[in-house]
Structure formats: C-alpha cells, structure tokens
Amino acid sequence: MIERRVRYPGRRQLDDRRVLCGILFVLYTGIPWRHLPQELGFGSGMTCWRRLRKWDEAGVWPRLHEMLLAELRAAGVPDLPRASVDSSHLGAMKGGAATGPSPVGRGKSGSKHHVIVEAHGIPLAATLTGGNRNDVPQLIPLIRAVPPIRGKRGQPLRRPKHLHADRGYDHESYRDQVRRFEITPHIARRGTEHGSGLGVHRWVAEGALAPLHWFRRLRIRREIRSDVHQALITLGCGVIRWRRLRAPL
Template sequence: MGQTLVPDGLWEIVEPLLPAHRERPQGGGTRHVDDRAVFTAIVYVLTTGCAWRHLPAEFGVSKATAHCRFVAWTQAGLWRRLHRAVLDRLGERGAIDWSRAVVDAASVRAKKGGPLTGPNPVDRGKPGSKLHVLTDAGGLPLAVATSAANTHDSLALIPLVQAIPAIRSRRGPRRRRPAKLHADKGYDYPHLRARLRRRRITPRLTPRIARRGVETSTRLGRHRWVVERSFAWLTGYRRLTLRYERCARLFTAFLTLAAALTCYKKLAT
C-alpha cells in the first residue's frame, strides 16, 4: 500500500523538503518514527477520508504521531513547498500550459465549524467552507485557497493570481503569469478586470470573464470546464468532501497536498 500511495518518484521530491529532525540534547525519549511512513499515513488519511484514530496498524504509525507530524509540517510550510517543487518539475518539461488560466470555487460542508466557515447559501445556510482553485489550461492546480462558504467568489480572484508561484520554464526565466484568464459571472466586476490588466494578463484584450446579463449560465464554455474536472480530481481525495478540521490552516494544508499530488500524477505520466 505504501508504494501505491507514495511512489519512489514522489518521495524523492518530498524527502529534501522535510524539516530536519532535532535530537534531544539530553538523549533518551521515544524513537523517531520514519518520515516516509508518517507521510504515507497522512496521504492515506487524505485519500480515504478516515479519522486519524482509524489509521491501519500496518503503517506502523500511531494516530498521535501522524497528527502531530502533520501539524508540525504544516507549520513549517511543507505542503506549499511540495506543490511548488512538483510544479517546477512540470515546468522544466514544458508540461504547464500558460496560454490561459481558469478560476472557480466550490463549497463543502464543515461538520465542526471553526475559522473560515460560514452559512452556505447553496446548502440551506449550513456551516461550510469554500475551495478556491486556479488552474492552467489543462486543469493543473497552480494555486488554491480556502474561505468561508458565504464569501463571494470575486474576493478570492486577485489573491489566487498573486499566489501563483514563480515556476521554472523549459527555457528562459521563471514564469508566474498566464496569457489569459477565464472565469464565470461571479467574477464580472470592472475593478477585477482592471487589476488583471495591470498585472499584464491580456494586455490588449479583456479577460475572458462571463458577463452578467449577456452570456448564458447553462454552459461552462470551451475552456472553463477544465476547472470543474480539477475539482473532481481534488474531491477524489475524500478528506476534502467534508471539512472535519476545526483549524482552517490544517484544512488548507490537506487541500494544498491534494493539489501537489494531482500535479504529481501528471508528472509521473
């Protein structure tokens, strides 16, 4: 199971990014559990959606160790650095399509509440969170974020664009700016179009944002459907279909790890 969840190619990327283990100066203490086993257990929780207490014994990792290491790695920024490292390798191969970016959001129910939750307007006002994703033209997630379910989609657009990391290219300098951006009517605001132009996204043409009162909402369009497929990829990781974490930072950590794994699948093929 471990090789299936964390193949050698993925572990080669992860291992150099892990924080160094500090030995106790006075010696003693419990034996340090293997990092790969812990990382595999975290991926298992993300993939299956199981509770930490239901981790199979075959991983050789206790629920306390797995959760504590997950929190520590989150505080160290591991998941964001892993996502960027995978994107760098994709960029070196020319596997990122910068011809356009696509942005959208989807809501999930928050079972236990917590920060970045709010009444979901599409789920009878039940507490929920919203996943924001910006992808390349092929649907690879370049930036992700979390907000309360009652947050308007448009408020996340500029932060998502700014969160695109500087990614390596097959030739030339690093790149972080797509040529065009596609979005639905929820992002149709003049100030957003102006901000995108100032970032030199579509300098001659207006951003491809659906116009309210003009374009129909019955079709996603030729390009915007890819982000719906990206959400299907991400919610294939069962831990993201419902928010169990009270801590918003930990839920965003799972989302970022899922984005990194989704990009790695493209890299592996």
C-alpha cells in the same frame, strides 16, 4: 513494536516516509485521525496530524508545490498562457476559521475551495474561505498565490496571459485589477445568454475540482483548524501534479 533507545530513553521518532503515508491514507480515505490503523506502520493518527502541522509551519508544502510545478515545466506540461478559476462548496462539520453559512447548504456551516488551473487542468494554486464568501474577491489572492514556475533556463513563469472565469466573477473593478497584473480577463457577463464560447477554456477549472474532491478528506471539511485543512488541500493538489508528471506525455 516501536524501537526504544537505551542511551536516549523514549520512543524513536517515526520515519518521515511512514508518517507521510499515514497522512496520505487519511487524505484518500477520509477516516478520522484517531481511527488510523497503527498496524499498517503509520504511527498514531495524532503523530501524523502533528507532523502535518509541523511540516506546514516549516513551509514544506509550498516548497513541494513549487518543486512539482518546476518538474512539470521541465517536462513541457504546464500551459501557463491560459488559466481558469472556479470554486466549490463543501460542508464544515465542526465549524472553525474560514467557515460560514453556506447558501447551498441551507445555511449550515461550510467552506469554499477556490482553484486556479492552467490550460490542462493542473492546479497552480488553491485557497480556502468561508462558504458565504463571494467568488470575485478571491481572484487577486489566487493570482498572487501562483508561485514562480521554474524548471527551464531563463526567468521563471509568474503570471498567465489570459484568465477565464464564469459569471460569478463578473465585476468591472476586479477586471481592472486583473489587467494590472498584465493579464487579459475573459469573464462571462451576467444577464447575457449562454454560448459565448468561454466555456471551451473555462471547463478545465470545473474539471480540476472533481479530482481534488476525489480525496474523501476534502469532500467534507472535518478540520477545525483552517491551516491544517489548507495543508491537506495543497497536498492533494501535489498528488494531482505528481500523477500528471508520471502520466505518459
């Protein structure tokens, strides 16, 4: 039973840790917010949803993102000189912002997850677009979304030295834009045979999407609001980084 205060009528605000556990429960299981079991002490699904949105508006998730990357760098984990990008389609059951007719879903409403990862597959940034958006225009937003990585003395790391991508990102104007960030692009060219050797570095981006979609709430988009789904993406990436931080080196 939720405690009621005598001096200040109304329910006491639920502890942040319990609410976070409720949000993670939904992220892992993919159940609707309204079906969140209150007997587990997480509060109602609407309470968790509102707190998720409130924390997103307060910038909690980007700060968590930067903190975990700093902890990983202090542990000597991130290998930033080489980064890779990739994307993945997912259905959007209720539509909403950042959705569009998916070319791989018979024209049904869908979205795309775009990720940039370092050499070990640790997500550096992830963005959300409509399912009908091309991959190549997301190169620059992904690069800009990588935060300064602190954790050691000196200047924080800001940009990778090399960027690997598949044929979906093959466009000369975007290669030039990537070079302006002092990054060397390694992008497979359309019309060429496989076996260029770029897959040795690029596969980690494809592998990073698998653990991200291991969270059932991220396999199919059920949020109408794109900011709420983006918050769940950032939280999922944070969990992946936290697992890597706890893994034996």
